[in-house]
Amino acid sequence: MQPFEHILVGAAETLEPRQMRTLTQATRLRLDPDGVLADDNHAHARRWLDCDETYGGVFVLRGEFDAEGGALLKTAIDALSHEMSRGEVRSASQRRADALVDMAATQLRCGDHRDVHGQRPHLTVTVSAETLRSGVDAQPAELSGVGPIHPETARRIACDAVRTVVTVAAPADAAVSMASTSAVPLSVGRATRTIPAHIRTALHLRDQGCRFPGCDRPPAWTDGHHIIHWADGGPTELENLVSLCRRHHRTVHEQGWRIHIADGAAVVEPPP
Ligand SMILES: [Zn+2]
Numbered sequence: 495m496q497p498f499e500h501i502l503v504g505a506a507e508t509l510e511p512r513q514m515r516t517l518t519q520a521t522r523l524r525l526d527p528d529g530v531l532a533d534d535n536h537a538h539a540r541r542w543l544d545c546d547e548t549y550g551g552v553f554v555l556r557g558e559f560d561a562e563g564g565a566l567l568k569t570a571i572d573a574l575s576h577e578m579s580r581g582e583v584r585s586a587s588q589r590r591a592d593a594l595v596d597m598a599a600t601q602l603r604c605g606d607h608r609d610v611h612g613q614r615p616h617l618t619v620t621v622s623a624e625t626l627r628s629g630v631d632a633q634p635a636e637l638s639g640v641g642p643i644h645p646e647t648a649r650r651i652a653c654d655a656v657r658t659v660v661t662v663a664a665p666a667d668a669a670v671s672m673a674s675t676s677a678v679p680l681s682v683g684r685a686t687r688t689i690p691a692h693i694r695t696a697l698h699l700r701d702q703g704c705r706f707p708g709c710d711r712p713p714a715w716t717d718g719h720h721i722i723h724w725a726d727g728g729p730t731e732l733e734n735l736v737s738l739c740r741r742h743h744r745t746v747h748e749q750g751w752r753i754h755i756a757d758g759a760a761v762v763e764p765p766p
């Protein structure tokens with residue numbers, strides 16, 4: 495150990511912390527490989543991740559990973575959190591948060607999942623036709639696992655989703671309907687995609703990814719946005735659809751930007 499100690503003390507004065515760690519680890523691997531393996535196994539056993547919803551309705555993620563798991567996660571997040579455009583306004587931290595949510599969304603959409611109660615895992619929005627159409631919160635839309643959400647958020651999620659139409663009994667009289675919270679279903683339609691597969695293929699071919707100016711997200715990461723919402727009678731046809739990544743779909747619905755295709759080019763209008 496004597497000669498190594500001499501080298502390490504000398505190195506500690508000149509090396510960066512990361513280089514120092516590499517050198518120490520290389521030295522330990524030569525002197526005590528079993529000890530290194532035991533430490534690795536200990537770090538692996540101590541891995542944990544909590545995803546807690548706060549009273550305010552936001553989620554806080556905390557955890558600890560072993561070196562390999564952490565590096566894998568960081569590589570994936572870094573790969574997805576690069577700046578999208580020259581006018582990028584998100585901080586690096588916000589981009590990492592978006593990257594993790596993008597990974598979850600893509601995994602649920604494209605991943606190979608075991609069914610839960612006969613369905614692939616997904617989020618469900620329950621919203622009345624009236625709220626979806628008018629944006630007026632007659633009956634609040636509900637997101638599974640979250641609770642009531644803003645009507646415009648419901649309109650965004652419904653833009654490109656699997657839709658099941660449930661017809662419920664009309665209330666016999668107003669007093670009863672106010673008092674009772676659960677509607678009685680009369681019929682339940684088949685689950686169908688709001689954008690059928692052949693139209694989505696054509697949309698991907700035309701748009702080649704998110705059409706928001708400056709954005710480079712590829713087709714697999716985009717939603718099909720109805721320029722005139724289907725709930726307002728907008729047709730599910732190429733002329734009424736445009737590909738938007740999750741972030742820009744949100745920009746259009748929740749932040750009031752407008753986008754449409756004119757003469758093959760995407761035209762964006764900021765909120766008035
Ligand atoms: Zn939309």
Ligand SMILES: [Zn+2]
Binds near residue numbers: 706739742
């Ligand atoms: Zn985009």
